[in-house]
Amino acid sequence: MRVLIVDDSPILRLLLRSVMESAGLQVREAENGEQALSVLATYTPDIVTMDVHMPGMNGYETTARILERYALPVVILTSSSNANDASSAMRALEVGALAVLEKPAGPHCANFEQQVNELLRTLLNLAQVKIVRRPYAQKSAAPRALPSKHQLHPAQPRLVAIAASAGGPAALKTLLHELAPAQPWPLLLAQHISAGFLDSFRDWLASLSAMPVHLATNDQEFCPGALYLAPEAHHLGVDADLRARLERGNHNTPFCPSANHLFTSVAQSLGSRAIAIQLSGMGRDGAEGLAELNRQGALTIAQEPASAVIDAMPLAAINLQAAKLVLAPEAIAALLNTLASRGTSSSNLPGGEKSC
Structure with a gap:
């Protein structure tokens, strides 16, 4: 080499x-x-x-x-x-x-x-990873004929879960830049990042959007319009009351935070009432969890492989037929903005969740 x-x-x-x-x-x-x-x-x-x-x-x-x-x-x-x-x-x-x-x-x-x-x-x-470098000649459009909210999602979503690994920050930059800050749901992110750089990564994410970015603490309530990361050496999960469930990583899981852990936790706690997004990365982390969310009826999205720096994670999800939609990051943001604008607000979320 x-x-x-x-x-x-x-x-x-x-x-x-x-x-x-x-x-x-x-x-x-x-x-x-x-x-x-x-x-x-x-x-x-x-x-x-x-x-x-x-x-x-x-x-x-x-x-x-x-x-x-x-x-x-x-x-x-x-x-x-x-x-x-x-x-x-x-x-x-x-x-x-x-x-x-x-x-x-x-x-x-x-x-x-x-x-x-x-x-x-x-x-x-x-060194063994295939790098996909295709600068956008033009921005990908949102879906031409966006299905009705009921067709896309049989139950009102309460949370957005996002997973990314190598190449993920490039996709997150576009996604967060295009995303309207007043999202009516909390966003949870499992991003593989080296030890010692999590605080800098959080600050960088916060610079991309007016949305507040936090390191989650165990049992805290996730608030609409905020983005949450797992603290270092922990996996990020959620319970049915939209409270954080953190678990310390161990040698049984190669990635920490694990995308599969996040997606599986969301599937078990919220079922169809979630949106899950698989972004750029190497390997298969997240594919099985996204498939479980898809089976539960959640709205599942994989990044368009041609728009990903590394297409392995999105392709793993697509090959498992885990993704209902395959979109570039700016189209994902456009879809979330459209769904958010269709009458969803912190005052009418299922379960009566309020802004916090």
């Missing part, structure tokens, strides 16, 4: 090269964004690691330039303790970088081996 390391620190490049070559990877280096683009003109790696702060083009700008020209997976390496770095890393995820990881600090650090193992595992997994 071939890797291009982009970092302005010669010490960090030397460390990364040593770690990667010890694992049998082939390595090229670039000390800034301009040099990275020059290297890529004649060299095709399987994956790119990207620093955030560099002279000239920063990591966000370099990632955007690379993804405009090449279908290459990009992994951001930064320091989770540096708020500016973490914020820039979120912007790189927004344009299509697949993951953000903390830089290995060096052999003197107690968690160095864990950081190295996570880095190598991430590189090996993401």
